[in-house]
Amino acid sequence: MSERKQKTVGIHELYRKNPREADKLLWGREVDSGTRRGFLKKSGLAAMVAFIGSSIPFASKMPGGLIPAAMADASVAFGIDGKEGLRILNDRPINAETPPHLLDDDLTPAKHFFVRNNGIPPDLESIGDPGKWVLEVAGESCLKPKKYTLAELKRKFKHYSYALTLECGGNGRSEFDPPAKGNQWSTGAVGCAQWTGVRLKDVLEDCGISDDAVYIGYYGADAHLTGNPSKQSISRGVPMSKALEDESLIAWGFNDEEIPFQNGYPLRLVTGGWPASTCGKWLKKIVIRNQVHNGAKMAAPSYSVPNRPVAPGAKVANEDMHTIESMPVKSLVTSPKSGVTHPLKESFSCRGHAWAGDLSVERVKVSIDFGATWQLADLKKPINRLAWQRWRAELSFPQPGYYEVWVKATDSQGRSQPTIVPGWNPKGYLNNACHRIAVQVV
Ligand SMILES: Nc1nc2c(c(=O)[nH]1)N[C@H]1C(S)=C(S)[C@@H](COP(=O)(O)O)O[C@H]1N2
Ligand SMILES: [Mo]
Helix, strand or coil: CCHHHCCCCCHHHHHHHCHHHHHHHHHCCCCECCECHHHHCCHHHHHHHHHHCCCCCCHHHCECCCCCHHHCCCCCCCCCCCCCCCEEEEECCEEEECCHHHHCCCCCCHHHCCEECCCECCCHHHHCCHHHCEEEEECCCECCCEEEEHHHHHHHCCEEEEEEEEECCCCCHHHCCCCCCCCCCCCCCEEEEEEEEEEHHHHHHHCCECCCCCEEEEEECCECCCCCCCCCCCCCEEEHHHHCCCCCEEEEEECCEECCHHHCCCCEEECCCCEHHHCCCCEEEEEEECCCCCCCCCCCCCCEEECCCCCCCCCCCHHHEEECCCCCCEEEEEECCCCEEECCCCCEEEEEEEEECCECEEEEEEECCCCCCCEECEECCCCCCCCCEEEEEEECCCCCEEEEEEEEEEECCCCECCCCCCCCCCCCCCCCCCEEEEEEEC
């Protein structure tokens, strides 16, 4: 589709630019004094071995910065510590998306959950004992500002778990024409994990919400790309109505384990169904505001779209845009993988997920004739509000040849996905066009 616009950092480019940083990104450890000896004894070696698929008898002799020949092909997908099979879009800050076939699980595993960083994550060592992590609640509409350690949050408030879909507002950006600046996400800036934590509303109520409260804002422990400590990489939020929903969590758990480091360990805000930019990672502080929060990347043009449709490439004034709230209806084919070969005589089983921001998905349809006709898919209910929904379909093809399977979801208010890229907007948000996979029938 839009390969030309996608920025993928090849392994060679990564190593050419900064071999020490590349080692750190790939294997999670910096190399000491030009040799991998130190770190290869620890998790780095395990990661490398897992990647290559066998042990490395002479690992201790491998020079630092050497790209193992087994993965020297620049097209090989490589990972970030704790991640597997992601497509890296940017290495500073780290941004990586999940290919659709790795999103097939009901709950996205930690290793496959996408990463969208605006700045530089806090140092893992500096986090130390997660129980001592401190969350502060303040702001002009907070009656009793307080601080809690993570251990106190766990002790004091009731725990809740929900499967919540997080999708970056810029998911699908790579298909806009003219191209929009920013990470060229194709379809993989989305995932649905089971998040465990305390309700944001329970904590806010404990700190006293003044009558004039309209918004909450978050601050995380990551640093601005410039390293300037007085600047935030991102500090967004949601209106009180969203903050006070049952499913809005201050979470420490991800699929019954700790949150993966790149996804906000040890604590993050999770407001499912809204642009995932509202879900502050490495969460340090929440402010209750008497005005719309005005942190970094809160105001237009960030995470904002034009109030009215505009021509592709048009300039749009900030005052003619509004902040994105609930995400639009969308779906993916997660199995089989695009490009599969299928025998004509056999029935073709396909499946995936569909989601619709704050709403639920009413129906999913699939097409094998480029959208001319559609067949109803079987659709499950979400396991809880704001979780994605499983769909399945059995298809048969009339004769051998090249087909595409298209999937289209409709939300509970009757809105469907467009078959082509929807309204162009300056920052390339909200592309919810139908996903399609290629099938060779033989
Ligand atoms: N502190 C902090 N929180 C953050 C971000 C960030 O850069 N720093 N990125 C935001 C954006 S834009 C998105 S899409 C999601 C990505 O979450 P993930 O990296 O866990 O997939 O986190 C959001 N929360
Ligand atoms: Mo995002």
